[in-house]
Amino acid sequence: MTSSTTDQSAKLVTLEEFVIEAQSRFPHATGEMTQLLMDITLGAKIIAREINRSVLKDINSAETITEPHSFKMARLEQFAKEQMFYALNRSNEVCMMVTDDLAEPERLNGGTGKYFVVLDPLDGTPNIAFNGAVATTFSIYQRRSDPSEPIDPAEALRAGSDQIVGGYVLYGSSIMLVFTAAGLGVTFFTMDPAIGEFCLSVPNVKVPRFKPMFSINTSFYELWPAAEQAFLDYLVSDKNMAGKAYSLRYGGSIVSDVHRILMEGGLFTYPANSLHPRGKLHLMYKCNPLAFIMEQAGGLATDGRQRLLDIKPVKVHHQSPVYMGSPDNMQEYSDFIESKNQAE
Incomplete structure (x- = not known):
């Protein structure tokens, strides 16, 4: 040096x-x-x-x-x-x-x-x-x-x-x-x-393209749609991209969980469930700043269907499902859900 x-x-x-x-x-x-x-x-x-x-x-x-x-x-x-x-x-x-x-x-x-x-x-x-x-x-x-x-x-x-x-x-x-x-x-x-x-x-933080790690509150498993349940089962199997069970890291705060993913890579998800059919996390003051950061770091952020940052809230406390993280992890999720939908 x-x-x-x-x-x-x-x-x-x-x-x-x-x-x-x-x-x-x-x-x-x-x-x-x-x-x-x-x-x-x-x-x-x-x-x-x-x-x-x-x-x-x-x-x-x-x-x-x-x-x-x-x-x-x-x-x-x-x-x-x-x-x-x-x-x-x-x-x-x-x-x-x-x-x-x-x-x-x-x-x-x-x-x-x-x-x-x-x-x-x-x-x-x-x-x-x-x-x-x-x-x-x-x-x-x-x-x-x-x-x-x-x-x-x-x-x-x-x-x-x-x-x-x-x-x-x-x-x-x-x-x-x-x-x-x-x-x-x-x-x-x-x-x-x-x-x-x-x-x-x-300076100039870039999220890694992939890591076999995910962050999710699994206590809602029984309340998720079948496709989301199947995706979690897939992540902890040997059928996923890594060929082995992914590590689970969930800290109870979306910010700390997303911060870890920014540094190490992986996937953060908070799907809709039967108690919160439109999602639980608040779009405007929780999801949007994190989605903006994730995208600027080279990652992706969606509600499972569309880009989070494109959603126009209908009320201040608008809630949404959330998926964000490394681009390859996000692609793996999208491909899995698409294949499930086609099978149905």
Whole structure:
């Protein structure tokens, strides 16, 4: 390795520096967009601190030991929503926020501004009980109507392909920001607690083409359609592409499961079932940012029939089946289901 290569690899690049440098390649990387990303990451830093503090409170307080875990989760989810609300209100550029626990979109700054943000402030909160990963997901959209006028909440119902930025913050053994924009690729940033900054850790992430691994909640097996049951049976047989049973990795949080697949390859699925015939996972604030990232990393994301990012939601809490991952794993799923349908 040459000294110049060593110097380059040792250079610390912060999120703000990365976005400023990327402005020539990313037409939406204006000063307002840079500030908006900074605001979102500020909210994430405060959420991360509260997650850590909540664990310490549990250790040191006799009251919280006996408190139902659902109460702790509700408190953290409410705290996360409030912090994101405050963070997005810092500038005058965000006109509306859409989250998982609001029945309707919520206007910010009187409904004026260039952008609106769709997010899940805290996904996977049951994992906190055993120090598992939780996450914040977000999508940024540029509004089509006059930014000086109050936005119509119906404008939130946009296909995921309209996102200009999609991302998530993963709170685990380290705090990691993953985000993408069209043409910019997928980039990992890791929080350096010593300086309080997200620093570039993995540029230009590409999902491996194939890995004999899948992520699925098998507890719904008896409720799935017959073809989905048959596909799981196929994955754990010796008839699949690998000629041996695939590894199952399921962590109870779509973000952590998809993050693993981004790094290692594989397939994430959450089929429809008899309890959720239209699917269970929420399209706008869970699936769309992850689908955008997966596609920009070279993977695929569908509802089993069509591209997830092409679906126009009919309501804020639109739910969908989800299949995403490595291109060869996704092709294997499509081929298997097609052969089953033809056989019928």
